[in-house]
Amino acid sequence: MKKVSLKLKSSLSPVSTMVRDPNNSLKIFISLLIVTIFIILSGGCLGTDLQNGPQSDFIIACTIPPQEEFIRAITGNEEVSVLVMVPQGASPHTFEPTPSQIAALEKADLYLSLGSGIEFENRWLSRIQNQYPKLPIVNTSKNVHFLPASHDSHDAQDMTDLIHENGNTERNDPHVWVSLRNAALIINESCGAISGIRPEMKNSFEINRDVYLRKLSDLDNTILQSLKDRSSQTILVYHPAFGYLCRDYNLTQLAVEENGQEPSAQKLAEIVTRAKEEGIEYVFTEPESSTREAETLAREINGTIILISPLASDYLENMHRVAQKISGTL
Numbered sequence: 001m002k003k004v005s006l007k008l009k010s011s012l013s014p015v016s017t018m019v020r021d022p023n024n025s026l027k028i029f030i031s032l033l034i035v036t037i038f039i040i041l042s043g044g045c046l047g048t049d050l051q052n053g054p055q056s057d058f059i060i061a062c063t064i065p066p067q068e069e070f071i072r073a074i075t076g077n078e079e080v081s082v083l084v085m086v087p088q089g090a091s092p093h094t095f096e097p098t099p100s101q102i103a104a105l106e107k108a109d110l111y112l113s114l115g116s117g118i119e120f121e122n123r124w125l126s127r128i129q130n131q132y133p134k135l136p137i138v139n140t141s142k143n144v145h146f147l148p149a150s151h152d153s154h155d156a157q158d159m160t161d162l163i164h165e166n167g168n169t170e171r172n173d174p175h176v177w178v179s180l181r182n183a184a185l186i187i188n189e190s191c192g193a194i195s196g197i198r199p200e201m202k203n204s205f206e207i208n209r210d211v212y213l214r215k216l217s218d219l220d221n222t223i224l225q226s227l228k229d230r231s232s233q234t235i236l237v238y239h240p241a242f243g244y245l246c247r248d249y250n251l252t253q254l255a256v257e258e259n260g261q262e263p264s265a266q267k268l269a270e271i272v273t274r275a276k277e278e279g280i281e282y283v284f285t286e287p288e289s290s291t292r293e294a295e296t297l298a299r300e301i302n303g304t305i306i307l308i309s310p311l312a313s314d315y316l317e318n319m320h321r322v323a324q325k326i327s328g329t330l
């Protein structure tokens with residue numbers, strides 16, 4: 001406080017000489033006192049946050065924003081710092097981490113990976129493991145039944161059978177988290193891994209997990225109901241991120257991109273024909289990617305684009321929004 005009054009005295013002296021009325025100068029003095037105290041206090045808080053870095057010494061790293069909601073749902077009131085490697089708005093297909101992000105992993109207790117063959121993890125997980133050999137990296141999709149990448153989901157069962165028969169390890173659809181049922185499996189694995197680091201908290205983590213799993217299952221039922229009486233079964237998406245969601249609700253994903261590539265003119269023409277035949281008026285596209293091509297396609301079919309993000313950090317709310325947009329357009 002001593003510092004505050006000293007500062008005020010020097011900054012006030014020119015003002016008080018200009019103001020004749022002693023009442024006025026008192027008001028000005030009090031206003032300036034309040035402003036100065038506020039500036040000093042807020043500056044102090046900011047300084048503390050910047051200096052201390054993560055508030056907790058329990059640090060869990062993961063790949064994409066929806067996983068932060070899973071981790072926080074499990075850990076509940078336990079103080080935990082979550083390092084999300086691919087930040088909100090970036091694409092896990094193309095994002096490259098900064099050196100400071102990699103350096104921050106030095107203090108991490110655990111890395112929860114998606115384990116679905118998403119490019120960020122393909123490129124970076126082994127490098128991270130080499131740099132930090134003691135960091136446990138746990139694959140949270142161990143129990144997920146993968147779909148093959150980039151195909152129309154009505155063929156899913158055939159393709160999956162084919163993979164089992166041939167032992168073929170063709171590329172999986174990496175968008176595992178875009179399914180409430182897969183999310184439940186991912187959360188189970190995550191809970192086991194987190195409990196392994198803090199075994200004394202296992203019970204409360206499992207209670208928290210079960211509360212969140214109930215929310216997932218309630219939303220799953222709500223979506224099932226909302227999609228029950230639809231007239232069409234096909235959704236046209238630019239980027240094929242919704243294969244697992246379509247599997248869950250017996251929808252067909254008609255995707256424009258294939259293996260991250262722009263479609264050929266012939267494929268595009270086929271898509272336009274099919275969309276017109278099936279009366280599709282909407283092109284779903286993501287805020288994380290360019291919408292220019294999707295807009296061109298929408299014009300071709302006399303339709304409009306609808307933005308949905310599979311990567312939003314408010315996972316449960318976002319999945320509800322995604323389902324509402326889909327059911328509203330079928």
Ligand SMILES: [Zn+2]
Nearest residue numbers: 093175239241
């Ligand atoms: Zn994607």
